[in-house]
Amino acid sequence: MSTPHIVVAGGGYVGMYTALGLQRQLRKGEARVTVIEPRSAMTYQPFLPEAAAGSLEPRHVVVPLRRTLKGCHVVTARVGVIDHAARSIRVQPVEGDPYDLAYDELVVALGSVARTLPIPGLAQHGMGFKQIEEAIALRNHVLDRLDVAASVSDSRTRRRALTFVFVGGGYAGIEALAEIEDMIRFATRYYDSVSPEDLRFVLVEASDRILPEVGADMGRYTVARLRDRAIEVRLETRLESCVDRHVVLSDGEQFDADTIVWTAGVKANPILATSDLPLDDKGRVRASTDLRVEGLAGAWTAGDNSAVPDLTHPGEFCSPSAQHAVRQARVLAANVVRSLRGQPLEDYKHKHVGSVASLGLYKGVAQVYGVKLRGFPAWFMHRTYHMSRLPTFNKKVRVVLDWTLALFFRRDVVSLGSLQHARDDFDRANT
Ligand SMILES: Cc1cc2nc3c(=O)[nH]c(=O)nc-3n(C[C@H](O)[C@H](O)[C@H](O)COP(=O)(O)OP(=O)(O)OC[C@H]3O[C@@H](n4cnc5c(N)ncnc54)[C@H](O)[C@@H]3O)c2cc1C
Structure with missing residues (x-):
């Protein structure tokens, strides 16, 4: 046989x-x-928001398959x-x-x-947030928008560059929004013509709550904390259109935004x-x-x-x-x-223990085994829990080193959006 x-x-x-x-x-x-x-690597998705915000090096949140699965054939x-x-x-x-x-x-x-919807303009202008390349692209894009806003004279272009829309209030969307907002707010200190007050962050959620994973109380707490940060949280609101990056919401509001991130479920x-x-x-x-x-x-x-x-x-x-x-x-x-081996099989049984979500540096929310945590303790739990779950010792060490370095040096807020156009200079030299 x-x-x-x-x-x-x-x-x-x-x-x-x-x-x-x-x-x-x-x-x-x-x-x-x-x-x-x-892909050549498995992505540890819970760390994507931190990778997008520059708290973690993107290579450290992916696990190379061939290196980890030496006994398997990887195609x-x-x-x-x-x-x-x-x-x-x-x-x-x-x-x-x-x-x-x-x-x-x-x-x-x-x-x-x-899980997308046939919303006009979404396929052309929306960005997903599920894969490492999307996290890297989003980071480069938003930092690039700061550079644009700081360098144009046209106020309309500047306003749309500084408007960031996130659609979907699950943990992927909320963590991505909160981490990116934290990073951009920090980055504005290096721009003499852009201040935190110039930024506009809008969260659009169709239901009447966000973060259902951490329970209604913690969801309400998160809405309040995001609003404290001047993030516009629009509940019971839908994105109706974003043709040419002109955002139309179901509550009648319309505005232009260069950044439209779609995280409304899978x-x-x-x-x-x-x-x-x-x-x-x-x-x-x-x-x-x-x-x-x-x-x-x-x-x-x-x-x-x-x-x-x-x-x-x-x-x-x-x-x-x-x-x-x-x-x-x-x-x-x-x-x-x-x-x-012809042995009896085991059933899968696991009671969901709850969820933890990071809301930016030193901020978080959690509900685990019925215990509710907020602020620094929740953020700390988010980090330690996910670090313990991250596959391979090698990656754990790298992630801890990233965090440790971040304590001594400030965030790196440089956009490498030019990676998308790596051949441009060489092409120009050839013409
Ligand atoms: C930003 C973000 C944050 C998250 N945070 C949390 C969290 O804090 N806690 C939590 O419990 N969950 C979290 N999740 C959800 C969690 O990551 C997913 O539930 C989990 O990854 C599901 O595992 P999976 O193996 O089913 O799918 P995946 O891990 O997505 O794996 C599917 C694989 O299939 C591959 N694939 C797709 N199409 C093909 C094809 N045609 N042929 C071959 N391969 C293909 C993909 O490339 C991918 O590698 C988060 C998700 C995201 C996006």
Whole structure:
């Protein structure tokens, strides 16, 4: 009998931790593992806001897959159609022709994508905030806007450069907004013609609350703290249009803004719709409690792209969070190994312990095991919790060094937006 081939589709939280678990638990020759992921590294998303704000070096919040998964074969490619009936997956490498890869066991860990709406102008001018390149691009963009505002004479151009709109009040959006505002406010000290009062930050949230992850009280507290910082928090308001970066809100307000960040939720990876896997009405792969794909042999799933029953709240599904993703990956890896060995499988059960969110340097909000924290203690908990969760000792040390250096030296607030145009000078020299 040939060695079973396990294919892990996606190398994010679930993909990387599952592969790591398999690598640790499989005996030599028991199975071979292939991870298919278009990026060369796993992104530790909870640190993206700090990477965008320059508190952390972006390279320190990503974990290189090949270095971490030495016992696995890593393929830098996108997964296309999954034909589970034929035990075959379409692989689209970054360059070259697509090909089909045969497998015995499949782990579906393709995560989520931004949940966008057909809002005029959004596709052209909105920026996402889910990947490391988006965090770097946002940092460069907002610092670049400060340079523009400080150097133009036209007041309209200046006003739109200094107007920053964030749509979506979940933790990704609030942390991104709060960290960026903190950084820009700090950066204005180096500009003789831009002061903090010139900045306009607008948070647009369709529901009547923000940060549902930390509970209603802490959500209200966060709104109050953001408003203290002159951030306009517009609840029960929707973005209706942003054609040519002219923002129109559902409350009738209209203004121009060069920065429109969209963080209004996520949806399961749409590539799943092309597969023959069972999906629910939200496009998520249906999972059973032991993390097998419902009704199928040889297929497993977890994380944001799946509907995993929440055994602590019967009838509900686990929320899309890193907290669940990491724990599910551990159970999933162990269950794949158990199934190869003909042993009984374990069910996934974890009670969500709460959430912590950073609101900029030394500011935060948290609700963990029912305990509410605010201000410095919450911020400190955010840092220590995520540092402890960050994969690999190497990255932990680098992150701690970044934070330590930041205590002695002020934030680095230089825009490297010119990275987008790295060939421009050379091209000019050639003309
Ligand atoms: C800014 C931000 C802050 C967050 N903060 C927190 C927090 O504080 N606490 C918390 O619990 N959660 C947090 N989350 C949520 C958490 O990061 C996600 O729930 C978690 O990453 C889900 O893991 P996953 O493996 O399902 O998806 P991901 O980690 O997103 O992994 C999916 C992987 O699939 C890859 N992929 C996509 N398409 C394809 C394809 N076609 N072929 C192959 N691979 C593909 C992607 O490149 C990605 O690497 C945050 C998210 C964001 C964006």
